[in-house]
Amino acid sequence: MAGRNSATKRPTRTYLSKDQLATAVRLMLTIREFDEQAMALYRAGEMRGTTHPYIGMEAVGTGVMTALRPDDYVTSTHRGHGHTIAKGGDIRKMMAELLGRATGYSGGKGGSMHIADMDKNMLGANGIVGGGIGLAAGAALTAKLQGSGRVAVCFFGDGALNQGILHEVSNLSAIWKLPVVFVCENNQYAMSARADWSVAGGDPAGRAAAYGIPGVNVDGMDFFAVYDAASKLVQRAREGGGPSYLVCQTYRYHGHHAGDPLNYRQKEEVERWRKLDPIDRLTQALLSGKVLTEAEIAATRQSVVEAVQEAVEFAKSSPEPGVDQLMTDVYA
């Protein structure tokens, strides 16, 4: 965790402009505020189904996405709001989708776990644990066949580490040298299952060695650490070096979903992780590096709150889909 005080000029080749850093702050604040409001709506009974907050994990999605080209592919998980926002998704369409409105990303057909932005090559959240892993490799195969130079990033949780598809796809991607980066968001739990119990061998990044590909562990609460590691692995993939694992140690502050009984972890543990808050650490670094001022950050916070509020109002005032939409979009 050294070197965070030189926020703009890192010892490595990675360099981010003030604009990029300000954008990262804005995205992380937006993710947090969006999910705070989503949980509030859920608790108020205005949202059905379920919602999985990304709060606490903002540095992972944002750090990785900052290392990508806009046309790179991303596959996401059930905890997908953060990935969509970081990929440039529209929070109004997202919030409308959460509330099941016709103006939502999927016209209300998908809900929280099925938001995609195909125009931005955000290939969707996924309700199946591990469901995005093969899709990412498939997108990487398209990139390879088309010679587009695109890279696919696959986000998945520590729980998905134990799905068979990860083994099949890791192996296939390695022998085919597909341009894909597997980003494991180790937030320490899969529902109630602790990762230090469920993941044999202890170090998921170590599994990469079995496929002959790089496996890197990073502090997932540190935007710069994530960004640096992701940049290298993405560039490697883009240059034909093939797949890799990036394991980000992180934490979800809230329950698995808004209705989690949270009986399986200690408050002290939560407090320990909250002290590593990724947004605080990034803003502190940018303040001490004189990249952003207090006033600029406060203004960003304010505008994020307003934007999310506006998205909630947009969603609430949007119509529900007509039943005439029920049978459309099944077939192309």
Next chain:
Amino acid sequence: MAVARTAPVARLVPAAVASAGETRVLTYAQALNEALFEEMRRDAAVFVMGEDVAAWGGGGIFGVTKGLMEEFGAERVRDTPISEEAIAAVAVGAAATGSRPVAEIMYVDFMGLAMEPIVNQAAKLRYMFGGKAKVPMVLRAQEGAGRGNAAQHSQSLEAWFCHIPGLKVVTPSAPADAKGLLKSAIRDDNPVIFLEHKALYFNKGPVPSGEHLVPLGIADVKRTGAHVTVVGIHTMVDKALQAAEALTSEGIELEVIDPRTLVPLDEETIFESVRKTGRLIVTHEAYTNAGFGAEIVSRVVTSVFDYLDAPPLRVCARDVPVPYAVPLEAAALPQVDDLIAAARSLVRGER
């Protein structure tokens, strides 16, 4: 508010059955192979992947992908490791991003390993994303018994896929249909489960060269007849034709219909036939219980009940794992004699 029960499926008009070149006699496997060659030449987005599709014997255990590797190279003709779930899932991701994969699962029996990406990803992405994605992939596999492959290599599992909205399901029986349907499947913007039959690969038949397209959702009336409608797929089409031939001496005429695709299903052709004959037999190598034949019977009973003179019959496989020994396998499968007996019972009221 009332809504349609099944999703509207875009159908090509019958006029799209275009046959360009001259007609040669090819095997079912050669016809499929020709379709792959033509579609890969036509569209650079089409690629092939699967276990042993490139190197083994120059292209697949039945030769369907033979020679593709030589013409199109290893980038577009990809041998995969034995990873069925990955094959299906990677195909979905490739299709959603602009490729047109034709992926192969060696035996339909192995589809259990690939069901997740087929059922929850391929079939649903478009709907879940409000129509913003398309998944133009073909997943080929072969099914069926008759070659002594026993319980884990002989099943007919088409009903699994018919149950899932968002998938199309194709089951060619004739070589010309194999070619024309595969070409249509590759051009279709939806995930298509393309089920071949292992006992048909070496059957020969006339196949038009060049642009021969058979639209999905158009049945083929193989033989007309006044007394009993027999709807069958794959090997049962030929068995039904044999039964029809045998029954002519008794004055019983069978009308044999090959739906060719189960989703979309050309139910109107079946209804039209039943309106004429008043009797229905459905026949497939898949297990009787919850097989697709039950779906056809249900639709006929619901839609043309008044025309029926007798309860529809299922002449399908017995509800037992497919056995190995010759007499056991034969007894498990529906045979020509079973069709003959069923038709007689319908016409004469014999049970």
